[in-house]
Amino acid sequence: MQTLVGDVCLRVNAGNLHDSLDTLLSGQGDFLLCYHSPEIFPQLEQDDILNLQVGADQLIPVSAADQDGHPIHAPVPGAALKLLAYPQESFFGRLLQRDCFSRISPAIQFNIVCENALVEGLKAMALAANGVAWLPARVIEQELQQGTLVSIRDRLPSLDMKIMLYRKRAPRLKEIDVFWDYFKAQASV
The missing domain is CATH 3.40.190.10 (Periplasmic binding protein-like II)
Known part of the structure; x- marks a missing residue:
């Protein structure tokens, strides 16, 4: 990852899904990696949330x-x-x-x-x-x-x-777009 964005601290929080969802939606986190269910978490189907299937x-x-x-x-x-x-x-x-x-x-x-x-x-x-x-x-x-x-x-x-990766459409940092593009490229392989 360092070759992508340099010296950026990547912090992983393996909390419960409800708390992790709140972290993403409040802007305190940049990505959410989780199993997908639009019926259980309709908040992730908003226009300001991007998603990418990364697995099954x-x-x-x-x-x-x-x-x-x-x-x-x-x-x-x-x-x-x-x-x-x-x-x-x-x-x-x-x-x-x-x-x-x-x-x-x-x-x-x-x-x-x-x-x-x-x-x-x-x-x-x-x-x-x-x-x-x-x-x-x-x-x-x-x-x-x-x-x-x-x-x-x-x-x-x-x-x-489905295993999905979510992020806010408007990232807090420019490095988020770099990571997102990397994940998109990996998901299409």
Whole structure:
């Protein structure tokens, strides 16, 4: 990055999405990198906000695997499925409620055994065989390849997601345009 803009301090704030959105909209931050949902965050669809798709991901239902590579937790009609859930007011909680759980048969019941807004927390609980969690595929690539987690998206729905970069149309600093042009060039590769 130094070759692009010289000695500029790049500070990353990995806060929760609501706070990060407020930081961008208030002008205290220059970029917001996040999963996309115009229904959940319509503020990002304003004319003074630019956006760029920089990636894609899927939110997939997974379970720890038994010694034969089969899911320890899988839906069975009439039996409650242990669920490692996001809080309903969190981004993933709202997304799953709106776009996923509504597509699941009423015959499949869930028993929430853990609620955590952090993906890594639910991932750890899933690896410990505590239940089913919907996790971003990019976060669990290694565990899926190793077979410690197995996808059960053949039995429960998954969600396609865009990874977006946002910025204000009128940047605070000229270097923001340089970064933006760089990200645009990288996204088109």
